[in-house]
Amino acid sequence: MAAILLKNLQFKYPSSKTWVVDIKDWQVPAGEMCFLSGPSGCGKSTLLEILAGIQKEQAGEVWIGTTEMSRLSPQERDRFRADHLGYVFQSFNLIPYLNVFENVQLALEMSPHKKQKVASPRAKIDELLRSLGMSDFRDRAVTELSIGQQQRVALARALIGEPELILADEPTSALDYDHREKFLQLLFQEARKLKSTVLFVSHDRTLEKLFDRTVAFSEISKGRT
Ligand SMILES: Nc1ncnc2c1ncn2[C@@H]1O[C@H](COP(=O)(O)OP(=O)(O)OP(=O)(O)O)[C@@H](O)[C@H]1O
Ligand SMILES: [Mg+2]
Structure with a gap:
């Protein structure tokens, strides 16, 4: 089964002259770690x-597992995201x-759906924070964190x-070598345990060998901005 399946997907912002994302046919198999x-500016975050x-795309089909996102209302898409996705945003989006x-x-x-899957939420959150070297910051305001520390909180929230x-x-x-290693170890360990699919966007080509597959955005999208 595909975790992500795209068909004739076209998207642009109101101010874009041409499609920012224009993907005829692409899929990511379930359980794959894809780089x-x-x-x-090519459109990765937009995708x-x-x-x-x-x-919301202007045309085409977006399937996440067996759910066709394109057919959901904005409220249903918000619910689906909260229940089924873990998202580390480029800008973190932590709540200040x-x-x-x-x-x-x-x-x-x-997400009640996520909550019922975690037997001991406190213990699990503490375990994730510990794995990321963030235990000492557990009760700290996120506005007092460095960028790299915020990235680690964003990963714990996504997982x-x-x-x-x-x-x-x-x-x-924003992570130094050691924290990057810890971050990736935890991501891979949790994703493998849960058989989750991972789509990982990065400029850092030294990381790509750790993934099952690398895809260049230009291979799948013919959009120009
Ligand atoms: N809210 C927006 N309104 C209009 N245009 C946008 C908006 N967000 C992004 N764009 C444009 O869409 C294109 C793709 O942007 P996007 O953020 O997806 O790129 P990216 O590949 O993630 O880049 P980066 O590697 O710098 O994060 C860019 O040309 C950008 O200027
Ligand atoms: Mg981006």
Whole structure:
């Protein structure tokens, strides 16, 4: 089964002159760790936002597993994302008035579906934070964190609740070597355990050998901006 299946997908922003994303046919098999590369501005983040139902395509079909995103209402897409996806945004999107622990917990509070999958939420959140070297910051305001620390909180939030699909947008760009290793180890370990699919966007080509497959954005999309 495909975790992601795209057919004749076309998307542009109101101000775009041509399609930003224009993909005839592409799929990611369930359980695959896929590395997506491409130059700045080519449309990688936009594609991830379409997959997550944050942006809506003008044409084509977007399937996440057996769900056709294109047919869902905006509310249904929000629910689907909260229940089934883990998303590390390029800009993290942490909630400034919640502390580190609460930011991770929020993924469960937003989704009863995720919450019922985690037997001991507190213990699981603490375990994720520990794996990422963030235990000492558990009760710290996220506004007081460095960029790399915020990236690690964003990963913990994406991994909690056993998401079927993990979308990660430049998630290691601010991390030093050791923290990057920890970050990737945890991502791979959790994804393998859950048999989750991972679509990982990065400029860092040294990471691509760790993945099952590398895809260049230009191979799948003929859009120009
Ligand atoms: N909200 C928006 N409104 C209009 N155009 C946008 C918007 N967001 C992105 N774009 C444009 O769409 C194109 C693709 O942007 P996108 O953010 O998907 O690129 P990217 O591949 O993720 O780049 P980077 O590697 O720098 O993160 C760019 O030309 C960008 O200027
Ligand atoms: Mg981007």
